Amino acid sequence: MSGAGSGPGENVVVKSGRLAISGLLALALVASACQYTPQIKEPTFSPADSTVVAADGQVLTILHSAENRTPVPLSRISPTLQRSVVAIEDSRYFEHTGIDPRALVRAITRDAQAGDAVEGGSTITQQYVRNVILDDRDKTFSRKAREAVLAIELERKYSKRQILERYLNTVYFGDGAYGVQAAARHYFARDAADLDLAQSALLAGIIRSPEGYNPYLHPAEALARRDVVLRRMLSLNRAGLEAVDRARSEPLGVVAKSTPASDLRYPGGHFVERVKQFVLTDHHFGATPQARRRALYQGGLRIETTLDPKLQADAESAVAKVLTRVGRDPSAAVVSVDPTNGHVLAYVGGRDFFGSAPDAEFDLAGQGVRQPGSSFKPFVLAAALQSGIPLTRTYNAPGSIVLKLPDAEPWRVKNYDGGGGGRENLVDATVNSVNTVYAQLILDVGPQKVVDLAAQLGVRTPLPAYPSAALGADGVTVLDMASAYATFAADGVRSDPVFVTRVTRADGSIVYTAPVTRTRVITANLARTVTGVLQQVVQRGTGVKARLDRPVAGKTGTAESWHDAWFVGYTPGVSTAVWVGYPASSKSMVPPTTPITVTGGTWPAQIWHEDEAAALAGTPVVPFPVPVAEAPTPTTTAPARAFPDVVGLRAEAAQEVLAAAGLKVTVASRASRDYPPGFVVAQSPPGGSRIRRTNAVTISVANGPPASVVVPAVSGKYADEAAAALRAVALAPSVVVQRAPAGTTVPAGRVWSSDPAAGTLLDAGSTVVVQVSPADPTTTAAPAAGTTAPPTVSASQPVSAPPG
Helix, strand or coil: CCCCCCCHHHHHHHHHHHHHHHHHHHHHHHHHHHHCCCCCCCCCCCCECEEEECCCCCEEEEECCCCEECCCCHHHCCHHHHHHHHHHHCCCCCCCCCCCHHHHHHHHHHHHHHCCCCCCCCCHHHHHHHHHHHCCCCCCHHHHHHHHHHHHHHHHHCCHHHHHHHHHHHCECCCCEECHHHHHHHHHCCCHHHCCHHHHHHHHHHCCCCCCCCCCCCHHHHHHHHHHHHHHHHHCCCCCHHHHHHHHCCCCCCCCCCCCCCCCCCCCHHHHHHHHHHHHHCHHHCCCHHHHHHHHHHECCEEEECCCHHHHHHHHHHHHHHCCCCCCCCEEEEEEECCCCCEEEEEECCCCCCCCCCCCCCCCCCCCCECCHHHHHHHHHHHHHHCCCCCCCEEECCCEEEECCCCCCCEEEECCCCCCCCEEEHHHHHHCCCHHHHHHHHHHHCHHHHHHHHHHHCCCCCCCCCHHHHHCCCCECHHHHHHHHHHHHCCCEEECCECEEEEECCCCCEEEECCCCEEECCCHHHHHHHHHHHHHHHHHCCCHHHCCCCCCEEEEEECHHHCEEEEEEEECCEEEEEEEECCCCCCCCCCCCCCCCCCCCCHHHHHHHHHHHHHCCCCCCCCCCCCCCCCCCCCCCCCCCECCCCCCCEHHHHHHHHHHCCCEEEEEEECCCCCCCCEEEEEECCCCCECCCCCEEEEEEECCCCCEEECCCCCCCEHHHHHHHHHHCCCEEEEEECCCCCCCCCCCCEEEEEECCCCCEEECCCEEEEEECCCCCCCCCCCCCCCCCCCCCCCCCCCCCCCC
16 A cells, blocks of 8 residues: 555555675675685786877876875874864764774665765775775675675774774875875865864865865865864764854965976876876776876876867867957856867966966966856847747837836836837847847746756756846856857757766776767757857947858857956857956956947957868858748648748848749848848848748848938929938938028028938938928018928928929
């Protein structure tokens, strides 16, 4: 009999399960003890250097082992550190005999539920056995059994203090530091005997994940982990409340990391560091941090990566060409991704990985989480299209707007420059990056749909589902953006980022091969539609400085207060994201700090242009694929057909879409400053209207900007004379009969004003309003001698020339 809830019977089952697991564990221990003779001694190694190679086989760097280890007796290790380590790693250390039954049963229970060995449950003694004696790569039940047997044997031979001393002198504290003395000197420039509570808690916290809690690479995570240790010590009465509060208020306090003079520079410093971190944290290379570090630096591995040395050099050169004031200009990060497979081709994580700056090794491309600004808008656009909202939908586009939100304060949104007015469709709102339109759009779509789609496209940084996501208010990484835009370039198929393709041992055996992960996220047509809009951003919008001699799609982004500036763009073959900003995110990029106000359309777009112009030089020009008409789904009653909306598409793409819909297409030309040549600027009937009696549609294609003409002087002329003068220079006259201002003497029937005024430069075809004095002698002066005032007319009536 089963029920919806749990009851006493279920508890009995759980207890029985634990007893059974305990029995199995005991049998495993006995079996192992009979078949395995403990040999408690340090193993010997034959270290071999590992090699990191680029995608073309070029050696990027050779990794040498340089273990930093200085053993000290327990008497020279701070008691505070000893208590910190025991509290967080094995709180019952002084009570058990090598294994902790409660922790072990809990671990095996969870392993059994998971069908694999996932839970630790290891005591300090077991950790020492694993790190120094076993060093197995696998994490299996049999290995755990051998580990437990050896731990019991070790406790029989040595005292608790002796084991703790050995453990503290061999455990890995990250960043090359083995043992507490080396760690104390490395992180705090002091001896292990002199560590205070905050420092001790930081080191104790590192043990669980030496790379993940490395205070140089992950300071926020290290600080949070330190506080976990302090809270644990407080709960166990190993430290008092006042001391814990004081320790938690202190900063990390690590000293600046020095770079050994023997270190050689190599291409892609931040990229190689990312590769190293991959090996140091992936269980393919060992079950423990020590085992993985030994494999990386002493295992003779050949690590094959995705880095393209030429593209890496192009990216670094582009940054140097644009940001010329070293030490004064902001930093930049650049990531290039192959849309077809996710291979990271170039990776610039900062100005100089090998520099002397305290944050030189901080990875701005993968660790820096910064506001993307309007470069996030394509994800909102894609979610809108996915929800059935067409590009032709228009919204009010004021310079600022206040929007009501459920259960929240009104949302005040303004455009970047405060300008606005009228209504704009989604194409123009994207091209012009209109915040007030996108704020309304995300409320129509729903913030949750937008952030969910962004994650599916490739944004791995978790994002809250707030309306402000439309304006890029929440932080992402440069790698996130390059990867997500690559999904658009790949027709809606996401490939997860890949840094390492294969790792082999010295004997040629394969340790690791990167899996192929390609997932369709959006339809090809949707991706192509987004691409078509983003092409216009580059051709006529905020991204014009990124133009190349080939099709480019992209979007600019500028965060609030000019702290972050982005350009993310792609061609069919590569997606590249560029971020510019100061590592200290509160510093605005405006004069006098920077020579210009830095927006996404300035330095980021210029860096992108320099980078891709060099990277793509000499390669074939490949056009983006265009949307195709999808076959309608058969239904009992055929739905009403509508004209496809093709405004904003290239002419050839528009004709393909319309022809596929069974429509007869007529092409006309029209001058336009809003669209580049070859793009559809208008259609008749308009997109979305129902197809009724006719299947014909006319599209107007931009043939370049209109000619510029100067408004001629027409004041004092009769209306027909003024109209003829305007038509002669390709301007359209609009005559309005209106009294001249009081006190002005104007003969009846003569022009007394034009708008725009004479001398103004206009596009050919623009309208000029001319104002003519009426034939009313009571309000205006009489016609001059030899002239006759014309009859009073409205702007819509034809104007006759005066007689004579």
